[in-house]
Amino acid sequence: MARLLEFDDVHQAFGDENVLRGISFGMDRTDVEVVIGPSGSGKSTLLRCVNRLTEFDAGDIRLNGESVTAMDVDALRRRVGMVFQGFNLFAHRTGRGNVTLGLTEVRDIPSGEARRIADENLARVGLSGQADSYPAELSGGQKQRVGIARALAMEPELLLFDEPTSALDPELIGEVLEVMRDLAEEGMTMLVVSHEMGFARSVADTVTFLDDGIVAERGPPEQLFEHPERDRTREFLGELDT
Amino acid sequence: MDILPLQAGDWAFVGTNWWILMQGLYVTVLLTVGSLLLGFLAGFPGGAIEVYGRGPLRSVVRGVGVLLRGTPIVVLIVLFFFGVQWPDIGAVPLGGLLPLPAFEINGQALLASTAALGLRSAAYQSQVFRGAIRSIDEGQLEAARSVGLSKLEAVRHVVVPQALRRSIPGFQNEFTIVLKDTSIAFAVGLAELLTRGFELFTQPAGQTAVVEIILTVSAIYFVLTFLTNRTLDRVENRFAIPTGE
Ligand SMILES: Nc1ncnc2c1ncn2[C@@H]1O[C@H](COP(=O)(O)OP(=O)(O)OP(=O)(O)O)[C@@H](O)[C@H]1O
Numbered sequence: 001m002a003r004l005l006e007f008d009d010v011h012q013a014f015g016d017e018n019v020l021r022g023i024s025f026g027m028d029r030t031d032v033e034v035v036i037g038p039s040g041s042g043k044s045t046l047l048r049c050v051n052r053l054t055e056f057d058a059g060d061i062r063l064n065g066e067s068v069t070a071m072d073v074d075a076l077r078r079r080v081g082m083v084f085q086g087f088n089l090f091a092h093r094t095g096r097g098n099v100t101l102g103l104t105e106v107r108d109i110p111s112g113e114a115r116r117i118a119d120e121n122l123a124r125v126g127l128s129g130q131a132d133s134y135p136a137e138l139s140g141g142q143k144q145r146v147g148i149a150r151a152l153a154m155e156p157e158l159l160l161f162d163e164p165t166s167a168l169d170p171e172l173i174g175e176v177l178e179v180m181r182d183l184a185e186e187g188m189t190m191l192v193v194s195h196e197m198g199f200a201r202s203v204a205d206t207v208t209f210l211d212d213g214i215v216a217e218r219g220p221p222e223q224l225f226e227h228p229e230r231d232r233t234r235e236f237l238g239e240l241d242t
Numbered sequence: 243m244d245i246l247p248l249q250a251g252d253w254a255f256v257g258t259n260w261w262i263l264m265q266g267l268y269v270t271v272l273l274t275v276g277s278l279l280l281g282f283l284a285g286f287p288g289g290a291i292e293v294y295g296r297g298p299l300r301s302v303v304r305g306v307g308v309l310l311r312g313t314p315i316v317v318l319i320v321l322f323f324f325g326v327q328w329p330d331i332g333a334v335p336l337g338g339l340l341p342l343p344a345f346e347i348n349g350q351a352l353l354a355s356t357a358a359l360g361l362r363s364a365a366y367q368s369q370v371f372r373g374a375i376r377s378i379d380e381g382q383l384e385a386a387r388s389v390g391l392s393k394l395e396a397v398r399h400v401v402v403p404q405a406l407r408r409s410i411p412g413f414q415n416e417f418t419i420v421l422k423d424t425s426i427a428f429a430v431g432l433a434e435l436l437t438r439g440f441e442l443f444t445q446p447a448g449q450t451a452v453v454e455i456i457l458t459v460s461a462i463y464f465v466l467t468f469l470t471n472r473t474l475d476r477v478e479n480r481f482a483i484p485t486g487e
């Protein structure tokens with residue numbers, strides 16, 4: 001059976017800067033993969049290639065064996081959720097309104113039903129009381145949880161997280177990681193760019209170290225963190241600790 | 243230098259002829275509303291094309307905008323009146339609402355003035371909307387795209403509602419300018435407010451009432467501007483996005 005997600009020698013350049021230089025790895029259903037790597041190593045680009053916010057130059061990315069480039073882009077995005085570092089909530093819509101937009105416009109769900117589904121998903125991320133609040137009225141952690149609910153409500157096969165906690169005050173990181181941990185336990189397949197080592201250690205099945213556009217090292221968290229094979233990995237982990 | 247004295251008799255002249263000014267006001271309001279509406283209908287898509295469009299369409303929209311903004315409005319009105327073959331709709335009957343006596347205006351002058359003021363307003367409104375659209379951060383559009391909305395749907399549901407709110411102050415400005423610039427329809431003899439004032443003080447009995455008439459006309463423009471701005475302030479507050487402060 002085809003793997004849920006497969007990167008096959010993916011290349012992407014911006015101008016003459018080669019950002020991804022041949023990425024290959026795969027994930028199965030319910031896997032949680034954490035991607036780490038220095039700034040500019042191509043982590044965000046890698047995620048954005050999956051839902052084609054960035055159209056990659058060469059190689060292939062397959063979802064359930066089907067090349068994403070062959071799919072209708074909106075249909076692809078409906079199947080792959082994304083959670084952003086900067087939340088990117090719709091400022092003019094309430095928490096609930098943020099979740100319903102995709103339901104009514106993309107899944108063609110009638111508005112009453114969409115509200116019900118939205119409230120369910122907001123409850124799932126612990127925001128039952130904030131459905132009527134506007135983004136500007138929410139804390140960073142609450143905003144990010146709305147962002148997660150918005151993605152979840154589409155019932156994606158795969159969730160992409162691009163540094164979901166790095167814009168948060170330290171005291172707000174925990175509530176977001178908690179939600180992600182629950183999702184992992186429920187069997188959600190997640191590809192997560194994050195430098196939250198505790199989360200990676202306890203939740204990730206596999207950690208990928210991306211460096212300068214290539215997969216420099218990849219393995220289970222205990223192996224990659226405790227016994228990295230490459231000096232470059234060790235060096236990077238050392239920088240993270242300090 | 244002496245300031246002309248205001249005289250009770252001249253105020254009385256304004257009073258007995260108030261309905262002539264009201265007929266002018268009627269035309270002024272009609273022209274303002276028509277021009278702003280045309281300006282909105284052409285300017286909003288124009289602004290969107292300037293941001294999202296590409297190729298020749300965008301270049302044409304930009305070019306026309308620069309041209310319209312760079313031409314004096316009186317030139318535009320005269321050009322549109324004498325240079326365009328308008329359908330002959332004859333005299334347009336207006337008024338007749340008690341207590342305003344019925345009257346007629348030149349249909350072609352009305353069309354030419356509305357077109358000139360409306361298209362020029364579109365050129366300015368497009369810049370208001372362009373700025374408002376640009377001020378909405380890209381990330382929201384990406385988020386909408388990420389749940390599967392098409393670009394058009396994302397712009398419609400995420401960018402447009404926020405951009406419209408942010409356009410209100412710019413639109414207020416534009417309203418004030420268009421309202422006062424309707425007086426330039428004077429140049430093609432359209433019987434709007436200022437033209438009617440002019441008619442009054444060129445009558446033999448009105449010759450000493452020039453200042454009184456002009457003051458009255460100004461007061462009418464001012465009251466209209468004031469009331470409309472207040473209304474738009476309300477609209478802005480009504481639709482403001484809660485900030486939690
Ligand atoms: N749309 C773009 N146009 C041009 N260059 C880009 C674009 N997107 C990314 N880049 C460049 O590609 C490189 C990799 O960017 P990317 O955002 O993928 O890195 P990252 O690993 O996510 O970094 P960070 O940890 O800072 O988020 C950077 O040098 C960036 O400037």
Ligand SMILES: [Mg+2]
Binds near residue numbers: 043162
């Ligand atoms: Mg990044």
